[in-house]
Amino acid sequence: MIAMATLSPYIYSADARKQADFYVSVFGGEITSIQSYGDLPGMEESKKHLIMHLELQALGLRFFMADAGIEANDRGTGMDLALTFKDEEEARTIYDGLAIDGDVIMLFERMFWGTMLGRVRDRYGVMWQVATET
Missing domain, CATH: 3.30.720 (Signal recognition particle alu RNA binding heterodimer, srp9/1)
Incomplete structure (x- = not known):
């Protein structure tokens, strides 16, 4: 099972x-x-x-x-939330929105394997990867 x-x-x-x-x-x-x-x-x-x-x-x-209350809100560096989209324009819109007042870690660009991919830490410290399908 x-x-x-x-x-x-x-x-x-x-x-x-x-x-x-x-x-x-x-x-x-x-x-x-x-x-x-x-x-x-x-x-x-x-x-x-x-x-x-x-x-x-x-x-x-x-x-x-x-x-989180009084607890520390340490995000660490061991995990990103990854969003994958069929549509490149939709992916770029989401990436750009997450980047507002955040930190661009990797520009949203075409990768050598053919997809678009970018990485951003949003204004709240959450790490995101935004990509398109192959």
């Missing part, structure tokens, strides 16, 4: 709502669910505004997000 699963990025943030709004502006889609710590009984007043779980539907994908 082969197991089947769905992989969804879960992004911890200093301000999940603001970051999710940025992704909606870049990807389109919508925030479909938000739960705050204020939904929990007995939560202290100072933490009630924090996002416990947010769900964003965009690009046919599901992204989860939450406020």
Whole structure:
């Protein structure tokens, strides 16, 4: 038997709502669910505004997000989120949107194997690879 699963990025943030709004502006889609710590009984007043779980539907994908709170938000360097598009113009639009106030790591250019590929660290420190199909 082969197991089947769905992989969804879960992004911890200093301000999940603001970051999710940025992704909606870049990807389109919508925030479909938000739960705050204020939904929990007995939560202290100072933490009630924090996002416990947010769900964003965009690009046919599901992204989860939450406020990191007082925990360090170190992204490390061991993982990128990779988005692959059939349409080069759509890929370039997404790449350019993610690069706004971010850091371009690799320009969105044609690779020797034929696809377009670019790498960017968005304004929230998330690493993205944006590519086209072969």
